[in-house]
Amino acid sequence: MPRRDDIHRILVIGSGPVVIGQAAEFDYSGSQACLSLREEGYYVVLLNSNPATIQTDHRIADRVYIEPITVEAVERIIEKENIDAIEPHMGGQTALNLAVKLKKAGILDRYGIKIIGTPVESIELAEDREKFYEFLLKLNEPQPARYKIRRENFEEDIAAIPDRPVIVRTSFSLGGTGGNIARNREALTSMAESIFRSFDVDYVEVNESLEGMKEIEYEVIRDSFGNCITVCNMENIDPMGVHTGESIVVTPSQTLSDIEYQMLRDSAIRIISGLGIQGACNIQFALSEGKYYIIEVNPRTSRSSALASKATGYPIARIAAKIAAGYGLHEIVNPITKNTYAAFEPSLDYVTVKIPRWPFDKFSVDRTIGVQMKSIGEVMGIGRTFEEALMKAMASLDNSFATSIRLRLKDDDLWALIEKPNDRRILAVFEGLFRNFDIKRMSRLSGYDEYFIHKMNNIVKILRNIDLGHIPENLMQLKKIGIPDEIISSFCGIPADEITRYRIEKNIMPVYKRIDTCSGEFEVIVPYMYSTYEDEDEIPDLKNSVMIIGSGPNRIAQGLEFDYGSVKAILALRDMGYKSIMLNSNPETVSTDFDISDALFFEPVTPEYIVNVIVKTSCSGLIVQFSGQTGQNIAKRIEDILGRSIVLGTSTEDIERVEDRTTFSQTLESLHILQPPFAIAENENDTVKKALTLGLPIILRSSHVIGGRSMEIIYDVDYLAERARDVFTVSRNVLVSKYLENAIEMDVDFVSDGSSYSICGVLVHIEEAGVHSGDATMIYGPDVVNKKVRERIERIVESLVKEFRLIGLSNLQIAVRGEDVYVIELNARSSRSLPFISKATGVDWVRLAVECMMGSPLRPMRIEASSYFVKVSVFPFSKFQDMDVVFGPEMKSTGEAMYPGRTLPEALRKSLQKDVRSVLITVRDEDKPRILETARILQEKGITIYATAGTSIYLRDHGIKAQTLYRIRDRREPKILDLLSSGAIDMVINTTEMSTGAVRDGFRIRRLCIMRGVPLIMNINLARAYADSLGDVRLEYREISEYLRVEA
Amino acid sequence: MKRYLITEDGTVIVGSGYGSPVTGYGELVFTTSMTGYLESLTDPSYVGQMLVFASPTISNYELHKGVMESQRVKVSGVITRDAHMELPAGSLGGDFDRFLRDEGIPAIDGVDTRFIVRKIRQGGVLRAYITDNPEAVKDFPDPMNEDLVTKALDSTGIRNIKGNGEERILFIDLGSKKTLRDMMLNHFSLTVASPDSDLDSIDHYDAIFVSNGPGDPQHPSLKPVVEFIRKNLGRKPVFGICFGLQIIALAYGSKTYKMKFGHRGSNHAVSDGRRVFITTHNHGYAVDPDTIGDFHVTERDVNDGTVEMIEDDMMMAVQYHPEASPGPHDTRWFFSEMRRRTDAAKR
Structure with a gap:
C-alpha cells in the first residue's frame, strides 16, 4: 500500500x-x-x-x-x-x-x-474506564472484579465482597491517587463508612486488588491492514501496587515461560486488534500462577514505548508514524538493520534493566512509592546478564546507589524497607543478602521473583570475598559479572579511578556488542552498542571522532535541556565533518536515538565507562559541556585517569577554578567584580560566626552542587546552626554569602572562544533574587535590561572569558540592584536556559559553541530581542501530598514552558491558559503597600477582588473594593476554601513569610490551588506583571520565526 | 569445570561445563527464541545438532515436564551464556544441570554465544564438538548424512489415537512434536505411522499429514515417503508442516537446498503480500524457489523470501510451525483450515 x-x-x-x-x-x-x-x-x-x-x-x-x-x-x-x-x-x-x-x-x-x-473512537474506548470494562467483558478477557457499595444497601453489598484486599474508589478521585487500598473487610467497612459520612455520594466503587502479582507489559504495534506484532515485553521486578513508572523493569521478561509469554501475547493482540489501534500502544497485565488480568491500555506512544525502543533497537514511534502514513508493517524497512522489515518481533541477546530516578535527594518527602508516580527520570543498564544490566543501571543513577550498595541499618528497618515499596528496596535486598536473610522470605515480602534475588546473590557472593587494601586478584571475574569499579572500590578501599587505571594497564577491558533487534541473525549497519566483558568486539573504527557525554537520568535541575544541547552538538559536529560518539544512560532522550550520532554507547555517564570508550575508540576529543553538572564533576577525573587532556572547550583546570566556590569568589575579588559579601567557613562554628558578621539573611553554598542542593536562605540563628551542621557532612568548606534583598536576578548565557564572546541573551527573573533560577519566571525581550546594566554585564563577561579562558558555552547568574551588578555564579557549561534562549533568538548557539571548542575563532555578534518570551516553570506539588508550595534557592520545578508574545501582556496571558475574572489577594504585611498598584489595575479591568481580612481592610483603606473571605479558624462565612473548591476564584496572589516556620498558614490554600489548577502567584513583582495581562488582551499564535522579525 | 567447544574451522572456545561429561557432536545451530528453552531442547527436529541459545538467559524459569516436545532431550549439546542452576526443580525433580546430566547431554556455559551466532551467520552452520578432552577431537563427519529421522522418533510403527474429530488423518511421523500432535487431535483422530511402516497398507483415512523432522529431506531413507505422497497427490488432501512441506514439494518434483544457517526462532514474519504472521521456524533446508512444481507459493518469508506456504486444490503446507511451542500462536488457524479442507474434500 x-x-x-x-x-x-x-x-x-x-x-x-x-x-x-x-x-x-x-x-x-x-x-x-x-x-x-x-x-x-x-x-x-x-x-x-x-x-x-x-x-x-x-x-x-x-x-x-x-x-x-x-x-x-x-x-x-x-x-x-x-x-x-x-x-x-x-x-x-x-x-x-x-x-x-x-x-x-x-x-x-x-x-x-x-x-x-489510531482513530479517536479507539482512543476513547481504551481510555474511558466504563467503556473499556464493557469491551473486555465482551471479549471475555479477564479483568479485576468490580463491586459497588450503595449507600442504601450498605450491609448487603459489603457482605457480597470477598474478604480480600480491594481498591476503593469514589466517583471523584481521593487526592488524585486513583484509589485507596483496603486490606480486608473490616478495613473496607470503615473506609466506606467514612466516605459516606464525609461525601455526598450514592455509592462507592470497589475493585479486586491485584497487589503483589507480577506486572508485565507488552509493546504492541498494529497497522491498518490488521497486522499486529509485539515489539517486546517487560517484566516489572516490583509487583503490582507499584506504578510501572516507579518500578524496576527488565526487558525481556526473565521469569516467564513460553506458555505464559504467549498467553499474554495472544491476549494483547486480541485486545489491540479489538480496539482497532493503528500505530503503537502499550498494554499492561497482572500475572499470577498462570492466570492473568488486564490492567490498562495506553493507545499511544508512552514512556514504556520509548524504553522498549531503546531496549530493543526497534524505533516504535518512527514505525508508528509510517503506519499512520498508510504503510503496512511488511513494507517498512527496519532502520537498524536496513536489510530486514519492520514486520518481525525483536529478539534480544542481552538484558536491560530500567531504574527510576527519584527526587528524594532534593525533596524531603515520604519515600514510599506506589500507584502515584514520584520519579522524575530513569536510567537503563544493558548487559549480557541480569547482574551486569542491573549494576550498570545502578551506576547510572548518579546518586549514592552508584558508589555503594550497602545499607547501614538495623535488621528490622531493613525488613521494613524490603516489605514496603520505596526507592531503596533494591539496596535493602542486597543488604539482606549480605546478612544472609532468607531468600524465600525476602521474595515473599518484596514480591521480587526469587530468580532475581538469586541473581543479585551472585553479585553479593563475589563481593563478599573482596579483601580490604588491595585491588582484587579476580578483577576480571568481577568485571565479567558486571560490577563497576566504583562498587569494587567501596569493598577494597582502593579509589575507583585507580582501579580503572590499573584495568587499562592490565588490559582488563570490555568489548562492545551491538543492539541489532535480531540477536545477531542479520547484519546490522547501525553502531548502537553496550559494553560487556566477553570475547568478540564489534566496535567500528571511530578514530578521530569526537565524543559527547549526555547528562544521565532526568532529575530536578538536570533534564531535557541538556539533551537538547547534546543533540544539537552532534548535529553541528556532523555538519562540520566530524564523526560523533554519544554516550548516555537515559532511555527517554533523543540523544540515545541510534539515528542521531555516528556511534551510540548506551553506558553509565561515569568516569569508568567513559574512559573505557575513549581508550577503545582512540577518539580525539571529549565534550562535557552538555552533560550538566555531571560532566563538570567528572571531567577532571577522566583526564587524571587517562593521564592526558581530552576535554574540548574550557579546560578541566579552569572548570575546577570556576566550580570551587572559594577560589571563584577570590578570583572575582581580584578582578574587581562585584559579588554579594561573602566569607569562607571551614567548620560549623566558623560558619555561624561569619554568618553573623555578614548579617542575616545569608546563603550557604558548597562546591559541586546540582541545582543548588545544600543551599538555602537562612533568616534565623537556630536554623543557621542546624544547616551549618548539615553542610559539613557533604563539604569541607562552605561559602557563606550575604543574601541580597530586593535584587533582581538575571541569567546570562554566552558563547566564547577564550577571548571573544557573544551574549546569547539575558533572561530577567520576575521574582526577587533567592528563588532558584530553575524555578523562576523569566522574561526575555526588548528593553527588559537597561543599557547601563547591559554594559556592565558585557564588561563582566569579557573579563570572566579572559580570566577563565572560557571556550564554548557558559552561563552566568547575576543579581542586579539599581545599576549594580553582582555575580552570583558562573557555570562553564551549557545551561538550563540555553534551549530557551536559542528558540527566542533563533540562533544556533550550540553550533557556535562547538565551533569554538573545535578551535575556530568566534565572530562576535549582538542579538536584539524583537518579541517577548516568558519562561514559566511547572512544579510537581500535586504529586507530593506532604510538600509545601514555597520557593527558595532549592530547585523544585520539573519542567518549563515558553510563551511568546509581541507584547509582554500577550506572552503572560498565554501562560494562564484561561480567563481570569476573580482574584484572591492575601499578602503579608510588608507586601501590602506593594500590592496596591496591582489591585488598582485589577479593579480598573473589572476583575472581582477577594481578600483575607487584613489585606481586605488595607485595600479598602486605599480605595479598592475587596470582598472579605475567611480562614477556617475565623469561623465565619464565606470561607476561602469553599470558594476555591467551588471554582469561584480564578487566581490567587499569596505571599508568605520567607522564614521557615511561618509558612504553614497558607499551606492548605496553596495546596488547593495546585490540586484545582488555580494559578498561584506568590510574588508581588509577578502579580504586577500578570495584572497587565488580564482583561481584554488579544492573543495571536505565530510560527516561532515570526517572533524573531522586527514588526514593521 | 573447564569444557571446550571446538568447531571444524579450528576455533576453540573455553567455557564451564555442566550437564553430562560425555563428548557431544553435531551441527552447530542457533535459535533466537527468548522463551521455551525446554521445548527447544526436546524438539526432535534438532536431532544431529547442537543448539546455541542466542538468548543469554536460560533455565530462568522452572523446568516443567509438561512442556517437553518429546520424551528426551533431542539436541546433542547445549551452548549457553548464562544458564541458571539454582532454581527450584519444578515438576522434573532436579535442576537444569542435573536434568541434562540425567539425559546424557553435555552443555557448556559462560560462552560468548553472540560471537558464535555471528560466526554461523557469516560462515554458515559449523560442525562442532563439546568436550572435556580437546586432544581427542579429530574429524568432523557430516551428521546430515545419517538417518536422523529414525533417531528422532520416540516410538515406531502404527498407532491410532482418538481425537476431537471424526475425520481421520494419516499422520506420517518424521519426528513430530508433541504440541503438533495435540493440535491435530483438537480437530481430528490420527493414525500415526513412522516412515518405516507399510504406508500403503493403511486405509480408512480422510487426509494425509507429513510432520516436522530433522535433517535433509532428500536423504535416501525418506524416498519411500516421498513416493507415497506422490502417489496420493490429487487423491487425498495432503498437508504438512516444515520438513513435511519439503517432503511434499519433493513429491511434486521440486528440489530442496541446504540454507546457509537456516531459520530458528520465534520471530520470523511471513506474508501473503498483505497480511503478516509472526511464526516459529526451525529448519535448515528449504524449497528451491526455481523448482516450483504444480502448486502455488502463497506465503514467503518477509526478510529473505524463503518459500513459506505452498498450496494446491488438494494440498496445503507451511514451512513454519503453526503449533509454535515455543513461539507465537498467530497461525494456529492452519489447523482449522486443514479441518475445513478435509471436510470439503469428503463432500
Whole structure:
C-alpha cells in the first residue's frame, strides 16, 4: 500500500512541559514521528509549549509553534497552516486529550481534519474506564472484579465482597491517587463508612486488588491492514501496587515461560486488534500462577514505548508514524538493520534493566512509592546478564546507589524497607543478602521473583570475598559479572579511578556488542552498542571522532535541556565533518536515538565507562559541556585517569577554578567584580560566626552542587546552626554569602572562544533574587535590561572569558540592584536556559559553541530581542501530598514552558491558559503597600477582588473594593476554601513569610490551588506583571520565526 | 569445570561445563527464541545438532515436564551464556544441570554465544564438538548424512489415537512434536505411522499429514515417503508442516537446498503480500524457489523470501510451525483450515 495522498500538511502535537509521568520520552517519540513523516514528503507543523525539546527545532519540523497546547491555539494553527491531518499519539496524554477535545468541539469536522494513526473512537474506548470494562467483558478477557457499595444497601453489598484486599474508589478521585487500598473487610467497612459520612455520594466503587502479582507489559504495534506484532515485553521486578513508572523493569521478561509469554501475547493482540489501534500502544497485565488480568491500555506512544525502543533497537514511534502514513508493517524497512522489515518481533541477546530516578535527594518527602508516580527520570543498564544490566543501571543513577550498595541499618528497618515499596528496596535486598536473610522470605515480602534475588546473590557472593587494601586478584571475574569499579572500590578501599587505571594497564577491558533487534541473525549497519566483558568486539573504527557525554537520568535541575544541547552538538559536529560518539544512560532522550550520532554507547555517564570508550575508540576529543553538572564533576577525573587532556572547550583546570566556590569568589575579588559579601567557613562554628558578621539573611553554598542542593536562605540563628551542621557532612568548606534583598536576578548565557564572546541573551527573573533560577519566571525581550546594566554585564563577561579562558558555552547568574551588578555564579557549561534562549533568538548557539571548542575563532555578534518570551516553570506539588508550595534557592520545578508574545501582556496571558475574572489577594504585611498598584489595575479591568481580612481592610483603606473571605479558624462565612473548591476564584496572589516556620498558614490554600489548577502567584513583582495581562488582551499564535522579525 | 567447544574451522572456545561429561557432536545451530528453552531442547527436529541459545538467559524459569516436545532431550549439546542452576526443580525433580546430566547431554556455559551466532551467520552452520578432552577431537563427519529421522522418533510403527474429530488423518511421523500432535487431535483422530511402516497398507483415512523432522529431506531413507505422497497427490488432501512441506514439494518434483544457517526462532514474519504472521521456524533446508512444481507459493518469508506456504486444490503446507511451542500462536488457524479442507474434500 503506498503512502496516503489524501493528506499533506500534518500537525504533530507535543506533550508540553516536563512533569512527573510525562517527560522527555515524548520529545523522543515526537521527534521521531516528525522525521519519519517528513521522510515521506509530508509538511510537518509542530505544536509544543516546551522550548527545551529538540522537536521544536526546524531541523525536526517544517513549522514550529511554541505556543500553549490548547484548542484555541490549534484552531488558529489549522487555519493559518492549512492543516489537513493531526498526529496526536506522540505527545502523551496531553496530546491525546486535546485530540478528544478537538473532536468534541467539532473542530475536526469543521475543518475536515483527519486524525492519522489510531482513530479517536479507539482512543476513547481504551481510555474511558466504563467503556473499556464493557469491551473486555465482551471479549471475555479477564479483568479485576468490580463491586459497588450503595449507600442504601450498605450491609448487603459489603457482605457480597470477598474478604480480600480491594481498591476503593469514589466517583471523584481521593487526592488524585486513583484509589485507596483496603486490606480486608473490616478495613473496607470503615473506609466506606467514612466516605459516606464525609461525601455526598450514592455509592462507592470497589475493585479486586491485584497487589503483589507480577506486572508485565507488552509493546504492541498494529497497522491498518490488521497486522499486529509485539515489539517486546517487560517484566516489572516490583509487583503490582507499584506504578510501572516507579518500578524496576527488565526487558525481556526473565521469569516467564513460553506458555505464559504467549498467553499474554495472544491476549494483547486480541485486545489491540479489538480496539482497532493503528500505530503503537502499550498494554499492561497482572500475572499470577498462570492466570492473568488486564490492567490498562495506553493507545499511544508512552514512556514504556520509548524504553522498549531503546531496549530493543526497534524505533516504535518512527514505525508508528509510517503506519499512520498508510504503510503496512511488511513494507517498512527496519532502520537498524536496513536489510530486514519492520514486520518481525525483536529478539534480544542481552538484558536491560530500567531504574527510576527519584527526587528524594532534593525533596524531603515520604519515600514510599506506589500507584502515584514520584520519579522524575530513569536510567537503563544493558548487559549480557541480569547482574551486569542491573549494576550498570545502578551506576547510572548518579546518586549514592552508584558508589555503594550497602545499607547501614538495623535488621528490622531493613525488613521494613524490603516489605514496603520505596526507592531503596533494591539496596535493602542486597543488604539482606549480605546478612544472609532468607531468600524465600525476602521474595515473599518484596514480591521480587526469587530468580532475581538469586541473581543479585551472585553479585553479593563475589563481593563478599573482596579483601580490604588491595585491588582484587579476580578483577576480571568481577568485571565479567558486571560490577563497576566504583562498587569494587567501596569493598577494597582502593579509589575507583585507580582501579580503572590499573584495568587499562592490565588490559582488563570490555568489548562492545551491538543492539541489532535480531540477536545477531542479520547484519546490522547501525553502531548502537553496550559494553560487556566477553570475547568478540564489534566496535567500528571511530578514530578521530569526537565524543559527547549526555547528562544521565532526568532529575530536578538536570533534564531535557541538556539533551537538547547534546543533540544539537552532534548535529553541528556532523555538519562540520566530524564523526560523533554519544554516550548516555537515559532511555527517554533523543540523544540515545541510534539515528542521531555516528556511534551510540548506551553506558553509565561515569568516569569508568567513559574512559573505557575513549581508550577503545582512540577518539580525539571529549565534550562535557552538555552533560550538566555531571560532566563538570567528572571531567577532571577522566583526564587524571587517562593521564592526558581530552576535554574540548574550557579546560578541566579552569572548570575546577570556576566550580570551587572559594577560589571563584577570590578570583572575582581580584578582578574587581562585584559579588554579594561573602566569607569562607571551614567548620560549623566558623560558619555561624561569619554568618553573623555578614548579617542575616545569608546563603550557604558548597562546591559541586546540582541545582543548588545544600543551599538555602537562612533568616534565623537556630536554623543557621542546624544547616551549618548539615553542610559539613557533604563539604569541607562552605561559602557563606550575604543574601541580597530586593535584587533582581538575571541569567546570562554566552558563547566564547577564550577571548571573544557573544551574549546569547539575558533572561530577567520576575521574582526577587533567592528563588532558584530553575524555578523562576523569566522574561526575555526588548528593553527588559537597561543599557547601563547591559554594559556592565558585557564588561563582566569579557573579563570572566579572559580570566577563565572560557571556550564554548557558559552561563552566568547575576543579581542586579539599581545599576549594580553582582555575580552570583558562573557555570562553564551549557545551561538550563540555553534551549530557551536559542528558540527566542533563533540562533544556533550550540553550533557556535562547538565551533569554538573545535578551535575556530568566534565572530562576535549582538542579538536584539524583537518579541517577548516568558519562561514559566511547572512544579510537581500535586504529586507530593506532604510538600509545601514555597520557593527558595532549592530547585523544585520539573519542567518549563515558553510563551511568546509581541507584547509582554500577550506572552503572560498565554501562560494562564484561561480567563481570569476573580482574584484572591492575601499578602503579608510588608507586601501590602506593594500590592496596591496591582489591585488598582485589577479593579480598573473589572476583575472581582477577594481578600483575607487584613489585606481586605488595607485595600479598602486605599480605595479598592475587596470582598472579605475567611480562614477556617475565623469561623465565619464565606470561607476561602469553599470558594476555591467551588471554582469561584480564578487566581490567587499569596505571599508568605520567607522564614521557615511561618509558612504553614497558607499551606492548605496553596495546596488547593495546585490540586484545582488555580494559578498561584506568590510574588508581588509577578502579580504586577500578570495584572497587565488580564482583561481584554488579544492573543495571536505565530510560527516561532515570526517572533524573531522586527514588526514593521 | 573447564569444557571446550571446538568447531571444524579450528576455533576453540573455553567455557564451564555442566550437564553430562560425555563428548557431544553435531551441527552447530542457533535459535533466537527468548522463551521455551525446554521445548527447544526436546524438539526432535534438532536431532544431529547442537543448539546455541542466542538468548543469554536460560533455565530462568522452572523446568516443567509438561512442556517437553518429546520424551528426551533431542539436541546433542547445549551452548549457553548464562544458564541458571539454582532454581527450584519444578515438576522434573532436579535442576537444569542435573536434568541434562540425567539425559546424557553435555552443555557448556559462560560462552560468548553472540560471537558464535555471528560466526554461523557469516560462515554458515559449523560442525562442532563439546568436550572435556580437546586432544581427542579429530574429524568432523557430516551428521546430515545419517538417518536422523529414525533417531528422532520416540516410538515406531502404527498407532491410532482418538481425537476431537471424526475425520481421520494419516499422520506420517518424521519426528513430530508433541504440541503438533495435540493440535491435530483438537480437530481430528490420527493414525500415526513412522516412515518405516507399510504406508500403503493403511486405509480408512480422510487426509494425509507429513510432520516436522530433522535433517535433509532428500536423504535416501525418506524416498519411500516421498513416493507415497506422490502417489496420493490429487487423491487425498495432503498437508504438512516444515520438513513435511519439503517432503511434499519433493513429491511434486521440486528440489530442496541446504540454507546457509537456516531459520530458528520465534520471530520470523511471513506474508501473503498483505497480511503478516509472526511464526516459529526451525529448519535448515528449504524449497528451491526455481523448482516450483504444480502448486502455488502463497506465503514467503518477509526478510529473505524463503518459500513459506505452498498450496494446491488438494494440498496445503507451511514451512513454519503453526503449533509454535515455543513461539507465537498467530497461525494456529492452519489447523482449522486443514479441518475445513478435509471436510470439503469428503463432500
